[in-house]
Amino acid sequence: MKANKIMGLRLLMSIMLIAGLTSCSKKSSSKNTSRATGWDMDGRKGSNTKEQKAGPGLVFVEGGTFTMGKVQDDVMHDWNNTPTQQHVQSFYMDETEVTNSMYLDYLDWLKNVYPPTEEIYKNIYEGASPDTLVWRNRLGYNETMTNNYLRHPSYAEYPVVGVNWIQAVEFSNWRTQRVNEALLEKSGYLKKDAKTLDVTADSNFDTETYLNSPTSTYGGNEDIVLKGGKGSKKAPKAGKDGTVPTEKNVYARRSSGILLPEYRLPTEAEWEYAAAADAGEREYNIYKGQKKYPWSGGYTRSGKRQSQGDQLANFKQGNGDYGGIAGWSDDGADITNEVKKYPANDFGLYDMAGNVAEWVQDVYRPIIDNEANDFNYFRGNQYTKNKIGEDGKIEIVTKDNMKFDTLSNGKVVVRRLPGQIAQVPIDEKDTYLRQNFDKSDNTNYRDGDKQSTRYYNFGSSESEDEKEKQERTMYNSPKHNVTADSLGKMVRKYDSSSKRTTFINDEARVYKGGSWRDRAYWLDPAQRRYFPQDMATDYIGFRCAMSKVGPKANKKKSARN
Structure with a gap:
């Protein structure tokens, strides 16, 4: 009887051992085989899902639905922020505005890699350098900022200014390369x-x-x-026939999941959503109230006991009052201020009102067309593709074919650096029989293209010369021009026409948020203004964003109660 029990126990243990080995074999196998075909995946893990990590300087902003353009006041009577319902995907955004210290890292890298002492590279460094003369005023003494603001260590953690929209885009591109370069180095x-x-x-x-x-x-x-x-x-070994696989x-x-998506300027919808931070006012599936500013309440001073009376942002409080009366109750700044000096909003973002206004990606138009799209709204898409050379391979930019642009103010900036892939607009091969887009440049879609103007005659075959086209454009803005003569000297042609009706064109970019120069009215996240993309000021800076890949939320949701 005892022998039978021992035999039975051994048999049970054997079955358990075999089952365990089989289970381990299945688990091991499942990591290296495709769930679609069962084939080996060349060393890739079967479950290669990785959570995207926030890039340096970024914080997570969970996307959602909000009312874009919702303002309490419109004293300017712009009527350019009609409320529309929009949905924004989750993304990451810089915790603070890009600082002088961060931008100097960029300039130092450019100077090291593309020495401005060499004639071929001189426009790279000069084109990226902020315009420090933006601080000058005809009737004001601001030479201290002109000479010191960008480089003096006392201003290192202040937001960079004097940077135009194009420079902000190029900085974002440079930042992408340096971050991914470091990630690849870390991974070997x-x-x-x-x-x-x-x-x-x-x-x-x-x-x-x-x-x-x-x-x-x-x-x-x-x-x-x-x-x-x-x-x-x-490395694989040679086979029996002597060949190495x-x-x-x-x-x-x-x-591989190592590389991060690109750093870029946030879209207007993303910036406004992140600044408003309505998530802090949520009650189940509704917002409890409308925020006038990035913080709760309708006042610019703190109501908390510990900080009661303190200003919550850096802005102009009245005529001749940029900081308040000296003492405890002022806002702590007369020009810009060091980042993180004022409380963050409910997403953990600093200075989404005041300090400096900020560039966003969008080309400016008075109307947000939510009938055409209410998901990740953005105006300014220009689709390109990699340029293929005569040898059938992608064309890499070299120092001999760098792309420079001469801006309307005469400043020369680089658009393609050596080592990057040359880009060309998409063509009919990419657009044929597509329903979602039909050309490379979609800036004017439904607002600025020929079909949008009051002169459009559907079905008309009459041809117009270039002069007639210019007269019938929807946005008749000045067209300044800069050319180089035979000696390479810049010839600036200022458009002095008295027939121009607007400053809106395809180079007018949106900027958001109030600045140290602005009254409280502009602190409302929904307010919007525009400025030429190739010009800079002493009150516009920027911060970067990055798209979120994968799930909408970083954490698993649970019931509130």
């Missing part, structure tokens, strides 16, 4: 410290270049662009 795909010791104009890193043609990164230097990364498998997946890819 790039040589350690190459980003500082080995980088040159002809040998540097660009994210899209690495993804499309890794061997073109750093000028194709295999000592810098490494294969496999950390924890990589050993080709290595697969030796470079990081988008599917």
Whole structure:
């Protein structure tokens, strides 16, 4: 009887052991096989889902629905912020405005990689440098800021100003490359410290270049662009016939989950949603009240016991009153102020009202067309694709074919740096029989294109010359022009026509939020203004955003009660 029990116990243990081994085998197998085909996935993990981590300086903003353009006052009678219901996807946004210290990192990198002492590169550094003369005033003594604001350490953590929209976009692009370069180095795909010791104009890193043609990164230097990364498998051995199998997946890819999406300017909808931070007023599926400012309540001073009477933002309180009477109750600043000096809003974002106004991506139009789209609204899409050279490969920008733009004010800026992939507008091959877009430049869609004007004659085949087209455009703005003569000298042609009717054009960009120069009226997140994209001021700065990939929320939702 006892022997039977022992045999039975051994049999049970054997069954459990086999079941356990089978289970382990299945788990192990499932990590390396496709759920679609059951095939081996070339070393990729079967479950390769990774949560996106916030890039340096960013905080998470969970997307949702809000009423865009909802203001309590419209004393300017602009009628350019009619309320519309919009939905914004989750994204990340800079905790603070980009500071002088952050922007100087950019300038120092440019100076090191593209020495302005060399004639071919001089416009790169000069074109990226902020305009420090924006501080000057005909009847004001502001030379202290002109000479010191950008570089003096006392202003290091103050928001950068004197930066036009184009410069802000280029800074965002540079930031993308430096962040992803550091991530790849940390993961073992790039040589350690190459980003500082080995980088040159002809040998540097660009994210899209690495993804499309890794061997073109750093000028194709295999000592810098490494294969496999950390924890990589050993190189394949030669087979019986002496041939060595080709290595697969030796470079990081988008599917590796290492690289982050690009840093960029936020869209107007994203910026307004993040500034309003209505999530702090939520009660189940409604908002309990309308915020006039990024904080709760309708006043600019704190009502909390510990900080009662303190100003909640840096703005102009009245004529000749930029900071208040000296003492405890002033706002602590006469011009801009150091970031994080005022309370953050409910998303953890600082200075979404006051300090400096901020550039956003959008081209300005008086109307937000929610009938055409109410999801991630944005005006200004210009779709491009990688340029393919005569050899059938993507064309990499070199120092011989860099792209420069001469702005209407004569400033020369670079648009494509060496190491990046040359871009061209999409063509009919990409748009044929599509319903969602039909051309590369969609800036004027439903507001500014020919069909939108009152002169549009549907079905008319009459041709117009260029002069007639200009006279019949929807936004008849001044057209200043800068050209170079045969000696390379800039010739500036100012448009002095008396027939211009507006300053709105395709180069007018939206900026949001009040600044140190503005009254409290402009602190409302829904207020909107515009400024030429190639001009800068002493009161407009910017912050960067990054799209969120994957799930809408970072944390699992649970019932409130």
